[in-house]
Amino acid sequence: MNTIALTVNAAGPADQSREGRTALPGDLAVWIFIFAELLVFGVLFVAYALARRSHIELFNSEQVLLDRQGGLVNTLVLISSSFCIAYAGAAIRANRVRGCMAWLGSAWLLGALFLALKAMEFSHDAAIGMQLSRNLFAMFYLALTFFHFMHVLMAMVIVSVVIRNTWLGRYSAAHHTGVETASSYWHMVDLVWIILFVLVYVLH
Structure with a gap:
């Protein structure tokens, strides 16, 4: 988180030179962090x-509960948010x-809508007794979805920091590494949810 915060707050000539050195959008250090996050989720998915x-x-009997x-709606919400993030990058590149x-x-x-809908789903889960101590499926389901919930919040x-920096005029067509860094992280969070949705909600 500190690495991302430093990157999205950075602005200046270094942005332009960094973009010229790598094909990856955003900061290389953040991509290392993203790959580490994907590795953690990957291990959890394999364990599941x-x-x-x-x-x-x-798992089949619990999955029907x-x-x-609601999971599909949340998937569509996050996919839509990814389009918004992509358009934000295109807009700043056009100044x-x-x-x-x-x-x-x-x-x-x-993103806020996703969290609100997911919080409602957690409330429904609690009402039907879906708790960590219920069984192995419930443990995995709640751990995976809550872990992802926290990543959406992050x-x-x-993005809030990037919006503030954009308002302050810290990004332009030439210098916008912070926007691309936030975009890369957001897309990672969305990708993880799509995999989670298919694996936990759909695969039967």
Whole structure:
């Protein structure tokens, strides 16, 4: 988180030279952090798949209790937010600062909608007794979704910083590494959710 915060707050000539050295959008150090995050989620997904294979009947019977329709809505919300983030990057590259802020704000609002819907789903889960101590499926489901929930919250904090910096005029068509860094992290969070949704909600 500190690495990302430092990057999105940075502005100046270094941005231009960095963009010229790498094909990856944003800061290289943040990409290392993103790959580390993906590795953690990957390990959790593999552990879930192995547990499911060993307890297929339990996982199938518990999975039907999940709000699959709500999960689909949240998936569409995050996919839409990714488009907003992508358009924000395109806007700042065209030096359309207000457009960039508008798209970033839209992504932030969609992220907030995701968290609100997921919080409602957690409330429903609690009402039907879906707790960590319930069984192995519940433990994996709640751990994975809450871990991702916190990553969405972190992504929103990062985008908030980028919106502030954009408002202060710290980004332009020539210098916008912070925008691309936030965009890369946001896309990572969205990708993880899509995999999580298919693996936990859909695969049966």
